[in-house]
Amino acid sequence: MNWEQFRAILWLRWRLTRNQMTRGSGLGAVIAALAVVALVLVAVGGGVGAIFLGAVAMKSIPAPTLMWVWDGLVLVILFFSLMGVLSEVQRSESVDLTRLLHLPVSLRQVFVFNYLASLISFGTVVGLAFMLGLAVGLTVSRGPRFVLAMPLVLGFVFMVTAWIYCLRGWLLSLMVNPRRRRAIAMWIMVSIILIAQSPQLINLAYQRKARSEREARRATQVQQLLNPDASTASATNAAVTNSPTLPEARPDASHAIQIADVITLAHPWVPVLWLPHGVRRLAEGSFLPAIWGAAGMIALGWFGLRRSYQTTLRFYRAEEKPRSTSRPIQPAKAVPNWVERSLPYVPDDIAGMALAQLRSMTRAPEVKMMLGMGLFMAILLPGMIFLRGGVSFPVAGKPFFGTIAVVMVLFALLQLVSNQFGCDRDGFRGLVLLPTPRDRLLAGKNLALLPMAAAVAFIPLTGVAILAKLPVPVVVATLLQFGAAFLLFCTLGNLASILAPYRIAAGSLKPTKQSWQTALVALGAHCLFPFVVSPVFLPPALGYLAQRLAGLPAALVNMLAAFLMAAGFAWLYVITLRPLGRLLQRRETNILRAVTETTE
C-alpha cells in the first residue's frame, strides 16, 4: 500500500465519522470542520497546559502523589478508549476490514494502516498530547531524567491502542452472526452504562465511607459529652462497649492507607500501571523501572497487535475454530408453536397478536436487558429502604411498600411500552398491512406485556409481603393496585408510542435518530408516569384514614378501594382503547416512516 491508498483510507474514515455526526446535512461540513479545529485546539491547549502544569505545579510534589496523578490520567484514558471502541463497534459503521479487502492491497497492509488510522481519535490524540506535555513539563521542573517519561508515555499509548484494537477486531468478528450480534450489542450497551456509571459508583462508595467516618467521630463526641469528667481510658472503654461504630472507625481509616499501600505495591505487576510506577521511580531517582516499563509496554503492545493480526487472518481465511454452535444440522424437530394457542376469553386476533408479541419479546436481548434492569431496580430500592429502616418502620406504612414496589417495576419497564412500534422495526409494516382493527392490535400488545411485568413484579412483591408480614387483604389489595397501575401504564405507553415513535438500533432500545420533539415526548411520558399512576396510592391512604378517623379495619378498606379502583381503570382502559386505535390508524404511515426509515 502506498501513501495514496493510505490517504484514501484516512479520507474514508473521516467521511464516515463526519456523516455519522451530521447525517450529511448542509451544515455537516462546517460542524465537522469545527470539530477538527476543536480537536486540534484541545490537543494543543492540553499539551501546552500540561507543560506548565508539570513545570510549575508539580515541581516539588512528593513522588507518591505524582504517581496518583498519573494513575488518574491512565484511568481517564482507559475510560475514554473503552467508551470509544464500544460505541464504535456498536455503530459498526467503522472501516471494517471486509470493506477494504476487495481493493488491491494485502491484508497485512490494510491491518496496519487501519490500526494507524484508529489512532486518530479524540481520546488518543488529546490524551497523548496531554501526557507528553506533562512529561516535558516534569523534565523542565525536575531534571533531565524525566525525559524517560516520554518513551513511557509512548509505550503506554501504543500498548493501550494495540489492545483496544485487538478488542475491537474480536468484537467485530463475533458480530458476524446476526443473532450473536444482537446479544453482543446488548452486552456492549450494558458495559457502556456500567463504565459510564463507574465514577458515580466510586464516588458513592467514597461518600459512604466518609459518612461512616463522620458518624464514628460524632459517636466519640457524644460519648465525650455524656461523660465529660471521665478519664480518657474510661471514655474509650465506654465507647468500645456502648458505641458499635467506633471500633470500626479506627481500622477504617487505616484501612484506606492499607488499600493505598496494596495498590502501590501492585503497580509493578499491572502493565497499565507501569507508566505511573515508572514516573514515581523516576521522581525517586531510579531509571531502570522507566526503561523496563517502556520496553515492556512496547513488547506487550506488539504482542497484542500480532495476536489481533493472527485472529484476523484466521477469521478471513475462515479458519475460525469450530465452536459448539456449529453442531451438525439436525433434522427439524417440531418447535412448540406458542402463536397457535388460544387464550380463554380472548378474541382470536388479540390472542394472536399477544402471543406473537410475547414470543418475540422473550427472544429479544434488549427486552431481557430491560427486564433485568427493572428487576434490579425493583429489588434494590425497596431493599435499601428496608435495610435503612431496619425493623422499626411504622406499621401503618406497610401497605404502601407493596404499592411502591409496583410503581417502581412499571416505571422501569416504561421504555418497553412507550415505543412499542419502534421495537417492531420492519415488523410494524406487517402490522400496517393487517386488516385487524387497530384497538385490537394495541390490546394484544398490552396483553403480551402483562406476563412480563407480572414476572418482574413477582419477586419484589413476594419479598415485601414476607418481610413486612403483610396481611392477606393487603396482598390482595396490592395485586389489584398492580392491575390498575398496569392499565394506566399501558394507556400512557400506547399514547406515547403513537405520538412519538422513534427508530431504534437492532438489539438495543437506543434511539438511532430521534428528533427533539419525540425525545421530549418520551421524556414527558417518563416524567408524567408518577403522576399518572399516583391514584394507586389512594386505596392504602383511604385504609389508613378510615382506621385513624373511623376505626375501620385498614386492610379491608384498602382492599375494597383497590377493587373499585381496578374496576374503574379497567373501564377507562376499555373506553379509551377505541379512540387510541383510531389515532393509531390515522398516524400509522407516519409511524412507519419514523420507525423504518434512516433518512427523512
Next chain:
Amino acid sequence: MSVVIETTGLTRVFGSLRAVDGLNLSVASGRFFGFLGPNGAGKSTTIKMLTGLLAPTSGQMRILGEDLADENRAREVRRRIGVVPENLALFDNLTGREYLTFIGRMYLLPIATVRTRCDELLAMMGLENEEKKLTLEYSHGMKKKLALAAALLPGPELLFLDEPFEGVDAVSSRVLRDVLRSCVKRGATVFLTSHVLEIVEKLCSDVGIIANGKLVYQATMDEVQQQNGSLEDRFIAAVGGDQAGTQHLSWLAESP
C-alpha cells in the same frame, strides 16, 4: 370485467422530487399485471401507496372498488389483498412458522386451516427444514420466500408483489410462477414489479411502464407481441434509454 386497481392523478413528492407524478393507472380484475420501469422510477413508491404503507401527496386510489381515502374502508380492503412490500415486513424474533401462524390468526382463519396452509406453504418454499431459525437469521432469498408465503396465506383476491423473484432460487421461482398462474386462473389479480423482462414476458397478461414517476406505456402482452419486437425493445423505447452506455468506457474494450 371490473376494475380492481384504479388511480387518478396519484402523486407522491419527497422534498423536491416527484417520485410518482400524476399516475393514472387502471388494472382489470383477473389480469396479471407487470409494472416495469428503470431503477428509481417510482414502482415501489406506487405499490406502497396502493397498499396503504405510504400516504399519497395527492390523487385518488380505488382498490377492489373501495376508495382508500376512507381509512376504515382501506383497512377492510386489506383483508382481501396480499402484499410483498419492498423491504418486507417480517418480525426478527419469530420463526417462519410462527410468523405465518400469526398472519393467519390475524386474518381470523381457523387454527386447523392455518396449520395446514403453513405446512403447505413452507414445503412449497423449501423452508420446512428451517423451523428453528428466526427470520433474523434467514438469508435474503429465504426472507423473500417467507414474505411471499405470508402474502399467499389468506388466499387474497389481489396480490401486490414488489420484485418477488429477486433473490429467489430457480426452483422456488418456478414453483412461485406456477402458484401465481393458478391464482390468476381462479380469478385473482396479480400486480408485480420486476426487472427480469423474460419472466414478465412469460407470466404477465398486461404491462405498464413507468419512468420518472409517469406512466409512459401500457398495453396487453398480445399488443406488445403484435407490435413485433420483444418486450425489451418496447421497454427501452418507452424509457428512452440510449446507447450512451455502450459507446463510452472504451477502455474496457482494450486489452488490459
